[in-house]
Amino acid sequence: MRKLPNAGLVVAEPTIALQRRVMIAATVGTVIEWYDFFMYISVASAISANFFSSDNPVWANVFALLTFATGYLVRPFGALVFGRIGDMIGRKHTFLTTILMMGFATVAVGLVPSYAAIGLWAPSILILLRMIQGLALGGEYGGAATYIAEHAPQGRRGWLTSWLQTSAPIGFTLSMLSVYFMRSSMSPEAFNGWGWRLLFISSVFPLAISVWIRLKLQESPLFLKMKKEGTLSKSPIYDTLAAWPNLKRVLIAMFAMVVPQSVLLVGAQIYSLVFLTGTAKVDPQIANLLVGAALMLTLPAMIFFGWLSDRYGTKIFVLAACVIGTMTYVPLYKALTFYANPALYNAQTAVPVTVAADPSECSFQFNPIGTTKFTTGCDIAKNALIRFGAPYSNRSEANGAIATVFVGPKAIPVGTAGQAPDVAAFTANLKQALEQSGYPSRADTNAMNFGMIILVLVALSTIAGMIFGPLASAMTDLFPPQVRYTSVSFSYHVGNGYFGGLLPAIATALQIATGDIYAGLYYVIIVSAIAFFLGLFWLHSPQAVAKIESNAAVTA
Template sequence: MSTNTAPNGTTPGPVATTAERRRVVFATVIGTTVEWYDFFIYAFAAGLVFAQAFFAPLGSNSILLSFATVGVSFLFRPFGAFIAGHLGDKYGRKLVLMVTLVMMGLATSLIGILPTYETIGVAAPIILVLLRIVQGISAGGEWGGAVLMAVEHAPSNKRGLFGAGPQTGVPLGLLLASGVMAVMAMIAPGDAFLAWGWRVPFLLSVVLIVVGHYVRRKVEESPVFAELSERREEAQMPILRLFRKHTVLVVVAALVFAGNNAVGYMTTGGYIQNYSTNPDGPLALDRGPVLWAVTGSAVTWLLSTIVAGWVSDRIGRRTTYLLGWVLQLAGVFALFPLVNTGNIGLLFSALALLTVGLGFTYGPQAAFYAELFPASIRFSGVSISYAIGAIAGGAFAPMIATALVSATGTTTSVTWYLAGMTLVGLLATLVLRDRSGIPLGPDHEDEQQVSPVRGLAKV
C-alpha cells in the first residue's frame, strides 16, 4: 500500500498498487467461489437427495420441505449482514472475510458427515437446518466484504471490471458444485449416490477452505477503510445511521437484487435439477447429463458476468442493468418451453440463454452497490441490501415454483412468476440514478450522502 501526496503537502490516504489490486481480486474470487460452492451443493443436494435422506417420513411433502430448508438460510442472511456490516464498518473488511469463510466451511463439512433420518431420527433434519442457518449467516456477511475489497481497491474507471471479480464467485461456485456433483453421479450412480456419493462434495470443502483462508490472509485491508481508520472516523453505530438516513435506498437496492436472485435460483437453488430428474415428474431425465448441462451454463454465466462488469465501466451501471433485464426476460420466457422438450441439448440452451441475462444483472452489482452508499456505512449498506434482496428474491423461489406447478399443473405459472420478479428489478433500477465513478473515499461523504433515489434530496 502506497500513499499519494496532495499539492498542499497533505496525504489523502493509502492507494493500492497494481500488484495489490491483482492480489485482492484473486483473493476475493477464490474466497467467494469457495463460499458459493459450499452454499450451492446444499441446494443441489436439497433437490436430489435430502428429501429422501432427511425428510422421507413426510412422503409427498418431503421435497417441499427440503426446498424450504434452502430458503430458511436466507432468513438469517440479514442477521449475518447486520453483524458483518457493524464489524466491517468498525474493524475492517478483511476480518469479516476471514471469519465468514471459516464459518461456511465448517458448516458444510459437518453436513457431509451428518447421519440421516434413518439413523438418528428427527435429530437429523433438525441438525441439518441448524447447519444451514450457519451457512446463511456466513453468506449474509461474506458478499459485502468481498465486493468492497475489490471495488475500493479499484481505479475509478475500472470498478465494474474489478467488482465483477467476486461476482464470478457465483457462476464459479455453481460450476464447481455442479461439476463435482456430476462426477460423483458417475462414480457412485443410483443408490450409491443416495447412500454416500452426495457426501463427498461436502467433505471436499475442508480442502477448499484451507486454500481460501491462505489466499485471503495475504491481502491488504481496503484503502477506503484504512483511511477511515487513520482518521479515526469509523462509524460508531453504522446500522442505526444507515436506517435513519437511507431506509428507502436500502429497500430499492434490495429490489434490484431480488429481480436477479429469484431467476438465478432456478438453477442455483436446485429447482431445474429436481424438476428435470424427478422420476415421478414429466421429464425423468438422467441425473448426470442434467448436472453437466447446469455446469455448462455456469460457464456462460461466468463469461457474461465479466463482460457486464467491463461494459458497465463504459456505458454506466444503470444502462448495463437495463440491458440485462431485457436479456433476462427473454431467457425467462424461453426457459421452460425448451426444458420441457426433454432434450438435454435444448435444456442446456435454455440455461445458457438465461445466464446471459443473469450475468448482465449481476456483473455490475458490486460497483453499483458500492457507489450507492457513503464510505462510513458502506459495508452495512451493501450487505443489508443484498441480504434483504436475497430473501425477497431467491429465498423461497424453488419452493414457490414447486408449489405453483403443483397447484396449476403447468410451468407457465412459474414463467410468469419469474417474469414478474424481473420486472420488479427493472422498475427498481429505473428509480436509481447512475453514480458510476463517484469518489468512494471519506473526503467525499457530502457528495455520497446525496440520495441516488430519484425524488429524494440530500439526507
C-alpha cells in the first residue's frame, strides 16, 4: 500500500475579498473559453455548408454535429494531460496554457479553406482544430473548479463554485448573441460565405483579456503548501486511475453526477437549439435569442442550488433532477413544438405521414461526403420527407412493393411498377400534399408564443441546474488535493464527452432514422433513469463525503 499524505491539509483561510476575487477571475476566464468552444454549435449550419458535402443537407448537418462531438470526445485526454501537469506543477500555469491553446484553435477555424477549395482536407483540418479545442477545455474546467475550491472554506464551497458553473451557459449565450448580431448585419449568403469566419477570428480579443486576467492570479495556497512539504503526488494519473479507492471515487463522480448532468444540460441548452432550428423550423436568429434568454434566466437557479448544497449536500438534487427529467422531457419538448410551431404540431396530429415500403429498400442514409446515391423508392421517400422537415412513421410492406407516402388518407407512390421512379414528379406531388395538409416550410413568427417557449426552455435548464449548480463543489470535495485536478477533470470530461457530447448527433440521427421528432429524447430519458439508481446507491451524504476526502489511501 502507498498512502498519499493526509488530504485534510490545513492552510490559512483566505479573506472574503480574496475568495470573491478568485471566483470572479477564474469564472471570467472560463466564460471566454466556453465562448470559443461553443461558437462552433452556434454557426453549425454555416459549418455544414462550408466543410461537408452531401446529397442531403440534413445529413451534412449531422456530420457537422459529429465534428462538434469530436471536441467533447478528446476532452478526457486533455483532462489527463493537463490534470497531471496541474497536480504536479501548479493550477495557475496549467489553465493559462489551456486558454492559449483554445484561442489558437478558435482563430484557426476561421481561416480554414472550405470543402469547395481543398476537398476532404477541409473537414480533416476542422476536426483537428476541434480536437485541440477539446484538449484545452479538458484541462480548463478541473483547474478552475480546483482553484476556486482551494480558496473556499467548507460551508461556502457550493456557493462560490456555483458561480463557475454559470460560465458554460454564459459562454454559450454570448456565442449565440455574437452570431445573432453578425447575422443581422449582413445577408444570409454573406454570413454563410464569410461572415461566420469573422466571429472565430475576432475571438483573439477576448483571448487577450482572458490571458491578462489569468496572469494576475496567484497559485493556490493549498498547492503551495503541498509543494513546500513535499506531499505532491508523483504520479497523478496512476493515483487517479490505477488505485481502486480513488478510481471508485472517479466512477461515482462520473456516472452518478456528471453523466446525468451532461445529458440533461446538453438536452436543455444545445439540443434545444438544434431542435428549434432544424425540426420546429424556427428562424435561427430568433431561436438563438430564445435559448439565450432562457439560459440567462436560469443562472440564478444554478447559484441557488449550489448554495443549498452547502446545507443539504448534492445527492437529493441529483436524484430529483433524474426523476423530473425522465418524466417531463418528452412532454416539455412537445410543448416546445406546440408553442414554437403550432402548425407543425397540429398537422402531425391531424394528418399523420406514413412511409409504407419494403424494408429491404430502406437504408440508413448517412452520406457526409456525397459519394453514395440513394435510389430505392423507400430512400427517395424518406429523403424528401427529411428535406421538407415532415415527421413520419414507418410501415412494412411485402417484398417488391412500391414505396408509398401516405399524407393522411392521400397516397403518393414513388413511381410505378416496372419503371424507374420520377423523383422530380414525386417530390412535387409530396410537397403539394404536405402544404395542403398544413405542414409549414417555416415556423410562423406571428403564431409563436415567445413567453411560453422561454418558460419551457427555462424549465429544461432548471432541471439540469439542480445537478450542475452544486457539481463543482461536490466533485472537488470527493477527491484528495494531491490528485484533485486530474480526478475532477477526468471524471467531468469523460461523463460530458462520451454522453453529453454525442447527444445532438445521436438524437438527430435517431429522429431522421425513425421519422419521430421526439425519438432522440429517449436517449436522455434512459440515461437519466439509469443514473437515478446509480446515484441512489452510490452517492453519499456530506458527512460520508468528508470521510472519503480524509482517507487518501491508494494502492501501489
